[in-house]
Structures are given as C-alpha cells and as structure tokens.
Amino acid sequence: MQALRLKQWHSEPELEEVAVPEPGPGEVLVQVGASGACHSDLHLMHEFEAGALPWGPPFTLGHENAGWVHTLGSGVRGLEPGQPVAVVGAWGCGTCRRCLDGLETYCERPDLAPVPGGGGGLGLDGGMAEFLLVPAARHVVALPEGLEPTDAAPLTDAGLTPYHAVRRSWPKLGPTATVLVIGVGGLGHLCVQVLRATTAARVVAVDPRGSARDLALECGADLALAPGDDLVAEVREATQGVGVDVVLDMVGSDETLATGAACLRQLGDLTIVGLGGGTLPVSFFGVPYEASVQSTYWGNRRELVDVLDLGARGLLRSHTTLYTLADAAQAYRDLASGTVSGRAVVVP
Ligand code: NAD
Ligand code: ZN
Ligand code: ZN
Secondary structure (H helix, E strand, O other), X not given: OEEEEEOOOOOOOEEEEOOOOOOOOOOEEEEXXXXXXXXXXXXXXXXXXXXOOOOOOOEEOOOOXXXXXXXXXXXXXXXXXXXXXXXXXXXXXXXXXXXXXXXXHHOOOHHHOOOOOOEEOEEEOOOOEOEEEEOOHHHEEEOOOOOOHHHHHHHHHHHXXXXXXXXXXXXXXXXXXXXXXXXXXXXXXXXXXXXHHXXXXXXXXXXXXXXXXXXXXXXXOOEEEOOOOOHHHHHHHHOOOOOEEEEEEOOOOHHHHHHHHHHEEEEEEEEEOOOOOOOOOOOOXXXXXXXXXXXXXXXOHHHHHHHHHHHHOOOOOOOEEEEEHHHHHHHHHHHHHOOOOOXXXXXX
C-alpha cells in the first residue's frame, strides 16, 4: 500500500510503498477512511531535532484517524470487521495510574507503551495510508449512527483537543462569561463549536485571515476580530472593560500569549493549546490577579466518546477540505501556506 512517510527530521514527507501490516494478538487493523492533517505535523517536520523526542522518523504521518475495522488480531472481542470506528490517538501502557484514569496522553510507564509518549502518526505508523495497525482494541471507538469516517477523523484531535481544553474551564464559562479563541484553523473552528455546544459563554474569535474570521462566525462566534494594535482595546470594549474569563490560544506564539494575557480578566484561565513556541512571563503583577495559566494536551477516550456524540447530533461539524493520498503532501503545503479553511483531511 502507499503511505505518506516522514523519513527524517527537517524534511517533507514522501509517498512510499509499504507492506500492509498484519494484526498480532490483541491488535486491530483499521482500513483508513480519513486522516486529518494537523499543524503539529508541520512542527514535527520542520522544528524538531533528533533526540528532542523519545521517538523519531521514519514513520507514516496521520494521528487523526477514522475508518472501518478490517481484521482482528487473535483474542480481540467486541468488534466486527466492517464496523466504522474512530481511533484514539495517544497509546499508553494501559495499566499505570494515568492510563487507568483514561489519561493515556500522560502514561507514566512509557517504557511499557507501544512507543514512549506517542501513537500512530507520532513515532509509530499513522493513518495516511490505506491501513492503520492499532495496538490494542481499547484504542478504537465505535462511531455513533450517522457519523461517517470523514466527519469523525477531524473530531479525534481537532475536535477532541479543544473539548478537553474547554472542559477544564467549564466552571468559568457561565452565561455571563466571555471566551477568547485565538486562531480559527482546524482546532479553532471546532473550538468555537465546542463552546457553543457546551456553554452559554459569549465567544470572541481572532484570526488574521478574513476567511477564518468568516468561518468563526459561521461556527457560532459572536464576534471575530483581526490581530493588531487595536485588538486588546476591542476585546476590552466588547467586555465592558473587564476582559475575558477564558483565553484558548490555538497559536501559542509570543504575540498571541501576550495578547491573551492582556485580554484576560482577574480569576481567568489562559490555556495554551498551540505549539507556537512562544513564552509568557508569569509573575504576581505580570498577569491578572488569580489568573491560571495552563497548557493542555489532546484528550482522552471518554472525552472522544462525548465529542463523537456531539458530532453525530450535528453540534460539531468539521469544515473539511478533502485530499487524496496522492495529494497528501499538498495538504500539508496548503496548511503551511494558510490556504486551508477548517481541516484538511486525506481520504486514502
Ligand atoms: P491551523 O494551521 O489549522 O490553524 C492555525 C490558525 O491560527 C490559522 O487559522 C491561522 O491563520 C491562525 N493564526 C496564525 N497566527 C495568528 C495570530 N497571530 N493570531 C490569531 N490567529 C493566528 O492549525 P491547527 O491544526 O488548528 O493547530 C493549531 C495549533 O495547535 C498548532 O500549533 C498545533 O501544533 C497545535 N496543536 C496542539 C494540540 C495539543 O494537544 N495541545 C493538539 C493539536 C494541535
Ligand atoms: Zn494533532
Ligand atoms: Zn500508562
């Protein structure tokens, strides 16, 4: 089969012929229906040095996957060939305290995991291929009625990551709250919808691209603003001078973190989701009183079930541009040049 592979750090991925994997005991072979192109893959291709992560190339890209169960390894029960499924992306050991809590993103025995701190498309072969080998049946979740793999794939990361981040701040997102979403790309446009579906907060979105601001409004944002010298004043004006209760930063650059902190209200949450590499000096008088600055990473299996349910009910809908596997490298080039609206999704 063909697979889009990252062969070394600081390189563009290449299509290559690889063998179709055979599922061993407990494993599941998924026929890929769709695999999303995440901006994290661009960071991986261009910004990481050998040794910075406990894993590295070569591997097949694509950590945002859905499809159909194809073949079951021995001992797997409860799944049927042909059944539509989404793939839970982070693959931990399954038995440490964090994994038992469902937080395989924070597995504390990476030495016992299939790959330390990664998963399919992150150190191990991912979904930008016809088939994806999933190392344990708990990493696949049945799709609810009415949700196709092409709709479900983006929900496994671009939907799940904002859901996990928003959920952490639910107590601060009551009906009189305002939330600022910075960056309305793959994650951001679903973040706006997660906020709409699960809170009554007012949503202000920020993106330099006019098309992304239009998409934010289409997704339910109350206000969409462009970054620039007036942004902080515009956000303050939209909040009667007090600032926003929660900032969800899907970019994470020096500029966006500084903007987020300047827009934040006392007791607010500033959540860093984007891997933009920026820093924010935090000190007593440097951020609003009792503000919490936090990062979040992906989400867990239980949350994915919630997100897929929201998807099946039409409350979360990825705005998607489809690419063939032959064009998958182009999907990443388009993502890098900022011409993708919503999520680029590869259908092998
Ligand atoms: P994307 O390229 O689809 O979207 C990024 C958006 O940010 C674009 O719309 C872009 O126009 C906008 N943007 C750029 N500069 C901006 C600025 N100064 N102010 C406001 N908006 C700006 O990327 P994506 O796939 O949605 O990923 C977003 C970020 O989240 C990436 O850094 C990615 O690596 C990261 N990510 C983190 C996690 C996690 O678990 N923490 C998971 C997935 C992705
Ligand atoms: Zn991702
Ligand atoms: Zn573990």
